[in-house]
Amino acid sequence: MTQEKKRKAAARAVQEATGLRYTAALRLEAASRPTDRPSFPLGTLLAECATKPAAEVDWGEDIFTDYVPDLFESDIVGGAIPFTSVLALAGALSAYGPKDELRVEYLDPLDEAVVASRRRRFLIRMLTGGIEELCRKPGCHERPTLERIIDYCEYHVARCDTQALVSMAIDLGTDDRVDVDDALERRGGSRKRTC
Numbered sequence: 001m002t003q004e005k006k007r008k009a010a011a012r013a014v015q016e017a018t019g020l021r022y023t024a025a026l027r028l029e030a031a032s033r034p035t036d037r038p039s040f041p042l043g044t045l046l047a048e049c050a051t052k053p054a055a056e057v058d059w060g061e062d063i064f065t066d067y068v069p070d071l072f073e074s075d076i077v078g079g080a081i082p083f084t085s086v087l088a089l090a091g092a093l094s095a096y097g098p099k100d101e102l103r104v105e106y107l108d109p110l111d112e113a114v115v116a117s118r119r120r121r122f123l124i125r126m127l128t129g130g131i132e133e134l135c136r137k138p139g140c141h142e143r144p145t146l147e148r149i150i151d152y153c154e155y156h157v158a159r160c161d162t163q164a165l166v167s168m169a170i171d172l173g174t175d176d177r178v179d180v181d182d183a184l185e186r187r188g189g190s191r192k193r194t195c
């Protein structure tokens with residue numbers, strides 16, 4: 001079996017086990033393969049971002065390069081990464097400080113990377129220079145049910161142990177009521193359905 005066929009078979013197995021769409025299962029399978037890069041503090045990535053020059057990047061013929069972000073070659077990430085993604089990451093993780101330990105969970109050069117800290121995980125999109133928060137479960141490519149409060153996707157929150165569920169319930173209860181209502185309203189839900 002070729003490497004590609006093995007990957008597709010593994011993705012189908014993930015799809016059957018999780019009920020995810022095939023593309024999501026393919027990504028989850030890819031992300032579950034461990035990378036061998038060591039972890040690093042957020043501050044080290046920020047130092048690279050502040051000192052590295054913009055890299056010459058060949059996006060291929062199909063990309064209109066006027067709208068792509070500037071990237072730099074990151075030694076610690078192991079590939080080119082947008083300056084704006086690192087700055088957005090620093091903003092999202094600012095509460096944890098520059099010593100917060102990160103690791104690259106997944107890297108598809110010039111496409112996507114998943115960078116994770118102990119508690120939070122982010123998808124970096126190379127083409128747009130943005131970041132997206134992901135479910136806290138390593139390897140998962142889905143979004144959290146409710147960012148910063150219920151930090152697992154619907155699939156994984158249903159599989160949390162009692163202690164984790166109680167902890168999330170306390171977070172939900174103690175969070176500012178107005179913020180929770182706003183977040184739920186954006187998702188089209190209601191407090192009654194969630195609690």
Ligand SMILES: [Zn+2]
Nearest residue numbers: 135140153156
């Ligand atoms: Zn998940």
